[in-house]
Amino acid sequence: GINDDVTHTSLDFDPAFDIESDDIVRAMFWGLGSDGTVGANKNSIKIIGEETPFYAQGYFVYDSKKAGARTISHLRFGSNPIHSTYLIHRANFVAVHQFVFLERYNVLDNAANGATFLLNSPYGPDEVWDQIPRPVQEQIIEKNLKLYVIDAAAVAKETGMGARINTIMQTCFFAISGVLPQDEAIAQIKHAIQKTYGKRGEAVVRKNYAAVDSALAHLHEISVPDQATGSIQKPPPVPAAAPEFVQAVTAKMIAGDGDMLPVSALPADGTYPTGTTQWEKRNIGLEVPVWETDLCIQCGKCVMVCPHAVIRSKVVEESALEGAPAGFLTMDAKWRELKGQKYTLQVAVEDCTGCTLCVEVCPAVDRQNPERKAINMHPQLPLREEGRQNWDFFLNLPEIDRVDTLKFTNVKNSQLLEPLFEFSGACPGCGETPYISLVTRLFGDHAIVANATGCSSIYGGNLPTTPWSQNKDGRGPAWSNSLFEDNAEFGLGMRLTIDKQSIYVRELVDRLRGEIGDDLADSLLSADQSTEAGIIAQRERVVALKDKLVNAATPAEKDLLSLADMLVKKSVWIIGGDGWAYDIGYGGLDHVLASGRNVNVLVLDTEVYSNTGGQSSKATPLGAVAKFAASGKPNDKKDLGMMAMSYGTVYVAQIAMGASDSQTMKAILEAEAYDGPSLIIAYSHCIAHGYDMAQGMNQQKLATQSGYWPLYRFNPEWRAQGKKPLKLDSKAPKIPLEDYMYNENRFRMLTKSNPERAKKLLADA
Amino acid sequence: GINDDVTHTSLDFDPAFDIESDDIVRAMFWGLGSDGTVGANKNSIKIIGEETPFYAQGYFVYDSKKAGARTISHLRFGSNPIHSTYLIHRANFVAVHQFVFLERYNVLDNAANGATFLLNSPYGPDEVWDQIPRPVQEQIIEKNLKLYVIDAAAVAKETGMGARINTIMQTCFFAISGVLPQDEAIAQIKHAIQKTYGKRGEAVVRKNYAAVDSALAHLHEISVPDQATGSIQKPPPVPAAAPEFVQAVTAKMIAGDGDMLPVSALPADGTYPTGTTQWEKRNIGLEVPVWETDLCIQCGKCVMVCPHAVIRSKVVEESALEGAPAGFLTMDAKWRELKGQKYTLQVAVEDCTGCTLCVEVCPAVDRQNPERKAINMHPQLPLREEGRQNWDFFLNLPEIDRVDTLKFTNVKNSQLLEPLFEFSGACPGCGETPYISLVTRLFGDHAIVANATGCSSIYGGNLPTTPWSQNKDGRGPAWSNSLFEDNAEFGLGMRLTIDKQSIYVRELVDRLRGEIGDDLADSLLSADQSTEAGIIAQRERVVALKDKLVNAATPAEKDLLSLADMLVKKSVWIIGGDGWAYDIGYGGLDHVLASGRNVNVLVLDTEVYSNTGGQSSKATPLGAVAKFAASGKPNDKKDLGMMAMSYGTVYVAQIAMGASDSQTMKAILEAEAYDGPSLIIAYSHCIAHGYDMAQGMNQQKLATQSGYWPLYRFNPEWRAQGKKPLKLDSKAPKIPLEDYMYNENRFRMLTKSNPERAKKLLADA
Numbered sequence A, B: 001g002i003n004d005d006v007t008h009t010s011l012d013f014d015p016a017f018d019i020e021s022d023d024i025v026r027a028m029f030w031g032l033g034s035d036g037t038v039g040a041n042k043n044s045i046k047i048i049g050e051e052t053p054f055y056a057q058g059y060f061v062y063d064s065k066k067a068g069a070r071t072i073s074h075l076r077f078g079s080n081p082i083h084s085t086y087l088i089h090r091a092n093f094v095a096v097h098q099f100v101f102l103e104r105y106n107v108l109d110n111a112a113n114g115a116t117f118l119l120n121s122p123y124g125p126d127e128v129w130d131q132i133p134r135p136v137q138e139q140i141i142e143k144n145l146k147l148y149v150i151d152a153a154a155v156a157k158e159t160g161m162g163a164r165i166n167t168i169m170q171t172c173f174f175a176i177s178g179v180l181p182q183d184e185a186i187a188q189i190k191h192a193i194q195k196t197y198g199k200r201g202e203a204v205v206r207k208n209y210a211a212v213d214s215a216l217a218h219l220h221e222i223s224v225p226d227q228a229t230g231s232i233q234k235p236p237p238v239p240a241a242a243p244e245f246v247q248a249v250t251a252k253m254i255a256g257d258g259d260m261l262p263v264s265a266l267p268a269d270g271t272y273p274t275g276t277t278q279w280e281k282r283n284i285g286l287e288v289p290v291w292e293t294d295l296c297i298q299c300g301k302c303v304m305v306c307p308h309a310v311i312r313s314k315v316v317e318e319s320a321l322e323g324a325p326a327g328f329l330t331m332d333a334k335w336r337e338l339k340g341q342k343y344t345l346q347v348a349v350e351d352c353t354g355c356t357l358c359v360e361v362c363p364a365v366d367r368q369n370p371e372r373k374a375i376n377m378h379p380q381l382p383l384r385e386e387g388r389q390n391w392d393f394f395l396n397l398p399e400i401d402r403v404d405t406l407k408f409t410n411v412k413n414s415q416l417l418e419p420l421f422e423f424s425g426a427c428p429g430c431g432e433t434p435y436i437s438l439v440t441r442l443f444g445d446h447a448i449v450a451n452a453t454g455c456s457s458i459y460g461g462n463l464p465t466t467p468w469s470q471n472k473d474g475r476g477p478a479w480s481n482s483l484f485e486d487n488a489e490f491g492l493g494m495r496l497t498i499d500k501q502s503i504y505v506r507e508l509v510d511r512l513r514g515e516i517g518d519d520l521a522d523s524l525l526s527a528d529q530s531t532e533a534g535i536i537a538q539r540e541r542v543v544a545l546k547d548k549l550v551n552a553a554t555p556a557e558k559d560l561l562s563l564a565d566m567l568v569k570k571s572v573w574i575i576g577g578d579g580w581a582y583d584i585g586y587g588g589l590d591h592v593l594a595s596g597r598n599v600n601v602l603v604l605d606t607e608v609y610s611n612t613g614g615q616s617s618k619a620t621p622l623g624a625v626a627k628f629a630a631s632g633k634p635n636d637k638k639d640l641g642m643m644a645m646s647y648g649t650v651y652v653a654q655i656a657m658g659a660s661d662s663q664t665m666k667a668i669l670e671a672e673a674y675d676g677p678s679l680i681i682a683y684s685h686c687i688a689h690g691y692d693m694a695q696g697m698n699q700q701k702l703a704t705q706s707g708y709w710p711l712y713r714f715n716p717e718w719r720a721q722g723k724k725p726l727k728l729d730s731k732a733p734k735i736p737l738e739d740y741m742y743n744e745n746r747f748r749m750l751t752k753s754n755p756e757r758a759k760k761l762l763a764d765a
């Protein structure tokens, strides 16, 4: 039910109203994004629906976070056909597959009186009760729940199932839910295992059987005390330091209660505050990097590649370090210009996804022990508390002065710039986000972003939180997503609007120069904003201008006051994936590139439609297996860069951060500086490519070294200067194409399913 | 009112119902597409609405024919505000600006009793009555009309107004309609002339004044006899030979009575018969070409360029000429292979638009008299009757055998092929249609066409008639128009459907080979249809197949019978303008080109959105003045060909028939033969370019000679054969760009409005 307290058009309803008959088994399962809960539940439905006389129904609730998000499965079983609305409100079975959820979500709110509660717990039957937060204890007692626990992770490990707890939890469900008599239930599970794994051999089947048996052996009913005794309280969903809106609205959504928010709580114009991912500590990294000051050369590569902007560095005066937590590490800064200052590298351990990319790119290796680098992965839990304190202290250290210290044109220096895109919900190790972070480091405080639908719109702007953030002055990218297909036009509209408004505001400055004063008017109108210093100076002039207009009374004065910020340069970014740029939004992209307008297009090229599960796009390379290209894409990747270059008036670059972070930097800086349309095609590794994302940056390097992904920049300005407009930034292929391609499952798949064709396509490529 | 006699949902209405007050002047004006009637009426509204206390209203009815179509203006004037529905049903003033309309339309059906009837007549006051068709006479008498005539053409000529009769007819309207007292009316017209032409100098104003005065002097009231005496009858709108549907439906629309057709008269599935322009003799060419057998070299160039497929040639045995009309000219055929046969070149004088393109391209000049060529323009009227007879005889002569006579790979031979696109309503001298005609000569009987919205969809398929036609066997292109933006996808859908159906029908042939017989089945399945002979042979096999299936009973047999025609090769053509291909449909076009499917894309590149009046597209060249590019297009023409070539798998050609008709032939043949997507970009001169269309083909030549429009062909097959895939077919520029550009007003305009910028842009170009 919607609670429309604004237009009052919603109907009242009784949340307790329920006409479901009691002989239906209503089961709710709380799982984590990729822990297999949803899959196991679908399998249960299949077993019961197909192999028994019972009827089954299932609904699955999950958001679009790429990893580490909660899933809730709502399953119904019964001996009569099920005619029911979607979600369960009175469950007679609740399973919580992740113990931490007890602290985060109200997992028992929908448990019916006398229901069965199955809990996956790292704590044994004897200690578990005390580890359950007190409010949950109270609910268990009040609702007369039957409590069962199992340490599924331990069982999985012991029976050789690795981290996969799904079969174990499914077994427990069958054992205690009463859908089927226990014996029959177990027989059915084993039958299903035989069906699924039979062709993989007897050993696999036996391993799974063992897991089932062991699950039953380790499942314990806990006798519930009469009174809640626990000392653990549920922490608030967001820290007390979070701003009001986050407390009032975002927190509710984070806690899973967004549906309860009244309409009035939502911003009327759809504008949401940015920088909200920082309040959603997900703690999904099992291991996080730990810094070794004896080895670090301060190159900044780890900072640059982190997909989640979780590892950061600052250089500060020693004095700023006063009051630092005990374990807060620093070392002398290795910059001529910053001599005598201190360098520190910190990790937001609660936001780190444990993807390992940073460690992989770290070039500083211990000669004594080549396994040890200047950063190394260590288990997160023991580091959490100390990490949190260090991070908080780190955040409060001053940011680098952007004008008077360094030139931010290389990786080493740019690591010190604050990213305004952080802690996104992208997949751990995502290849897209490092480019976005970098853009925000460089231009974030005057950027405006049009984002195509795709992964980047999901991790970029899906409720409850957004990674697009702000600096201390409250400046940061303005961001919006319109559609998949119209993003280029959407961004062009932003540019046209800004241009129109600047023309008008400049006209006003000129018209009102009597009041403003000639000096200020002239300097406002002639400002050179090609550098950061120029922009900052202009911002100061705008402040002065606004001061003069405090008593604005005439329409012209009021217009000038309201538009004054348009005197400051804005950087327009049009961002999207290859599905957008090569396929569905290409007509518009082409039109925008032809328009001659000053926009910067960043194509995050994963070579497939990643967000919807890896469908083939025109960017998919020859021979790669993708959805709709199951036997390998039969034709070549479209040469988007060449098409754009054919205009002669478009800045075009092809980049791959893992192949050359310095070329990436150059291209992004040049694209932004070019007074016309720019197109940057950025190689982005992706889980759809089928290999461990920790190798993402290494694969990028191989892609370039094998000639698969040449790096280049095409700058129309160079032609105007009498130079060749096209610079090839990578060398002739020095490794065979296979060395790149066959590391990735998308290419390898065909060698298995159709080796003949694979060979032919490799030769064509 | 709609007469819905199918679902009976329309309401009955009384056509005579009328609540208009009698003190409103209700005037109807019948004019011809470009004779200035609509403009003059808009001007009258302005005069009366702005300069007098009266109120005015105007509605204008015209179709989308490019030239030679009827316009009807409905004007109301009165001393009270006018609240009225659109069209006039009881006019108290009717003006007919074209005498021929008396024969064609029911111009007086809406005249009220006692109304005034103004007629522009080439006949003087004494003879005019007898020239009026009898039914019109009867209406004049019955309705007590006051009849006025004027020979506006003569007055225009005499007063130096050339062919422009609009001011003269407007004067007559003001003089006799009674909207204003005559003196005041004349004063107002002169005032308006002063305002409009004042700045062009006293002489122009005086000339217009003279026309006004002369109009009044030559306006005669005719005293109407008591009885109709005329001998002239109104001919039927279409000849009696026309097929039933044309008689029953098309003819009504041609006569302007389409609104009266009951719903049941229209095809339920929207399929209309093709080849219907032949029944709509428009007679709009004032002059038509006349053939001189002493000079003709039978090159066929005139046949190839005619935008309306009006001038045609055949080669026949002498015996076939028996019974030819007296003036039917022939000469010995100049083909080695057709020795002893007769060549004839004929013009459909009633369909010729008088554009002169044919004469311009004719290379055969009389040495004695260089003004005289093998074809020359002569007034149409005296040639009409004889021409009609010759044409009818010509049509009945046998068509050339497409298999056993000649190879139709050059212009000279291909002129003998029957076009299946004829007498279109395109502008006289259109640069688009010759390409379409040629395609239909070559592949028309197995072509299927997806047409983008644009000029080509308007002259191609707007009711009442369509130029897409059929050969004697009833075979011709199947044609449809979906939208402006989705045409490439629309055509791809046709291809996919055909491919799917062929796969299925081939499967059926194989499955049913028992019934069909192995021989027939094998030959059906292995047929080589790369040549016309192959296609014809396959058609014969399909006939044999259908014979075997007369008693089809099983579902498979029935399917095979219904799909048997899909065993014959189909040629898919995707046709549209540059606005479609470069701009609004480009996203889809790109996708289709990337699809690898066997479709042929023909881009009729007029370098502007022609159909909507000449807006700038991405095909518009640098410096050209167009709508939305009033100060000259600031950037270069998009290189669509290059973009398509970047795939490496698309056949791409850039052609210009006027520059090289043989290269045009080659490209079209190769494109069709290529088993993959083909893109042909065809330079199409257009009235939007601002020069006399008679020079269209000459301008095409200059475009190529100046290097503005290079001719090339890119064939992926050549690469497979180890050759270079790209052939440049035109030579290095041999004339300066200005020699081409400044013949066209679109380029010249800027030299007048902004010579500095023009110079700069020319240098850039």
Ligand SMILES: Cc1ncc(C[n+]2csc(CCOP(=O)(O)OP(=O)(O)O)c2C)c(N)n1
Pocket: A452, A453, A454, A455, A456, A483, A484, A485, A576, A577, A578, A579, A580, A581, A584, A604, A606, A608, A609, A610, A611, A612, A617
């Ligand atoms: C018109 C339209 N079609 C389909 C979708 C569904 N959709 C959303 S995101 C997406 C894939 C985006 O792929 P890509 O542009 O390559 O970006 P990526 O996810 O790889 O970053 C699709 C197909 C949509 N939103 N709109």
Ligand SMILES: Cc1ncc(C[n+]2csc(CCOP(=O)(O)OP(=O)(O)O)c2C)c(N)n1
Pocket: B432, B452, B453, B454, B455, B456, B483, B484, B485, B576, B577, B578, B579, B580, B581, B584, B604, B606, B608, B609, B610, B611, B612, B617
């Ligand atoms: C989506 C859409 N936008 C606009 C129109 C209006 N429209 C009809 S034809 C046309 C111009 C076609 O130009 P072009 O493709 O160059 O063909 P040409 O008329 O020059 O042959 C336009 C804008 C339309 N039909 N559909």
Ligand code: SF4
Pocket: A285, A288, A289, A305, A306, A307, A308, A309, A310, A311, A347, A351, A352, A353, A354, A355, A356, A357, A358, A359, A429
């Ligand atoms: S492990 Fe991944 S998410 Fe964590 S700091 Fe390193 S790069 Fe960032």
Ligand code: SF4
Pocket: A295, A296, A297, A298, A299, A300, A301, A302, A303, A345, A361, A362, A363, A364, A374, A375
């Ligand atoms: S990549 Fe390694 S050496 Fe470089 S800054 Fe990071 S930790 Fe230090």
Ligand code: SF4
Pocket: B285, B288, B289, B305, B306, B307, B308, B309, B310, B311, B347, B351, B352, B353, B354, B355, B356, B357, B358, B359, B429
């Ligand atoms: S004048 Fe024009 S329409 Fe007439 S025959 Fe010649 S080319 Fe065709």
Ligand code: SF4
Pocket: B295, B296, B297, B298, B299, B300, B301, B302, B303, B345, B358, B361, B362, B363, B364, B374, B375
């Ligand atoms: S172009 Fe001239 S010479 Fe050639 S066929 Fe036509 S009339 Fe004859």
